[in-house]
Amino acid sequence: xxxxxxxxxxxxxxxxxxxxxxxxxxxxxxxxxxxxxxxxxxxxxxxxxxxxxxxxxxxxxxxxxxxxxxxxxxxxxxxxxxxxxxxxxxxxxxxxxxxxxxxxxxxxxxxxxxxxxxxxxxxxxxxxxxxxxxxxxxxxxxxxxxxxxxxxxxxxxxxxxxxxxxxxxxxxxxxxxxxx
Numbered sequence: 001x002x003x004x005x006x007x008x009x010x011x012x013x014x015x016x017x018x019x020x021x022x023x024x025x026x027x028x029x030x031x032x033x034x035x036x037x038x039x040x041x042x043x044x045x046x047x048x049x050x051x052x053x054x055x056x057x058x059x060x061x062x063x064x065x066x067x068x069x070x071x072x073x074x075x076x077x078x079x080x081x082x083x084x085x086x087x088x089x090x091x092x093x094x095x096x097x098x099x100x101x102x103x104x105x106x107x108x109x110x111x112x113x114x115x116x117x118x119x120x121x122x123x124x125x126x127x128x129x130x131x132x133x134x135x136x137x138x139x140x141x142x143x144x145x146x147x148x149x150x151x152x153x154x155x156x157x158x159x160x161x162x163x164x165x166x167x168x169x170x171x172x173x174x175x176x177x178x179x180x
Contacts, residue, residue: 004149011146018139025136028121031114041115042108049105054085054098061087064096068103 031040051067054060061077064087072090079085085096095104119125123133148157148165155161 007146007149011143011150014139014143014146018136018143021136022140024117025121028114028117032118032121041111041118043111045107045109047105047107049103051101051103053101054096060085060096060098064094064103065089068094068105071105071107 028040034040049068051064054063061074064085065071065074071092071094075088075090077085077087083097083099085094085098087094087096091107093106095106096102120129120133123130148161151157151161153159157165
């Protein structure tokens with residue numbers, strides 16, 4: 001009886017302790033699963049401004065940047081077609097029609113809630129977060145194993161619970177075999 005009580009307490013307490021991370025990984029996981037349909041990390045804001053035409057002498061990139069609000073340091077630039085100048089900066093992408101001075105500015109803005117979740121989920125933080133994620137993974141392992149022994153009898157591991165547990169193992173294996 002003492003082992004069953006310890007099992008329940010461990011399962012319950014780890015479940016409570018890891019609820020925040022579990023929600024982060026669950027929400028982020030759904031967002032990342034649909035990365036082909038939308039960018040879960042960034043929203044793209046497009047703004048069009050007009051500057052004086054970029055023709056004649058001088059560096060066209062510097063001329064554009066001197067008339068456009070701060071967009072960060074230049075990473076690269078090129079001319080994809082006559083009369084068009086593309087400028088890539090740390091904060092935005094600019095498409096310039098040199099003859100008219102029309103500038104389309106695309107900014108990538110971090111989504112306020114989902115970006116930090118994805119940042120942690122994908123372990124972009126590295127360092128100590130790697131150990132925190134490893135501890136979380138170990139906690140999930142313990143929660144899964146202790147959960148197997150919470151219910152006894154027909155609904156437990158030797159009954160319906162066992163059938164569901166086996167199905168829960170076989171389903172991802174079947175998907176892997178089928179899709180691989």
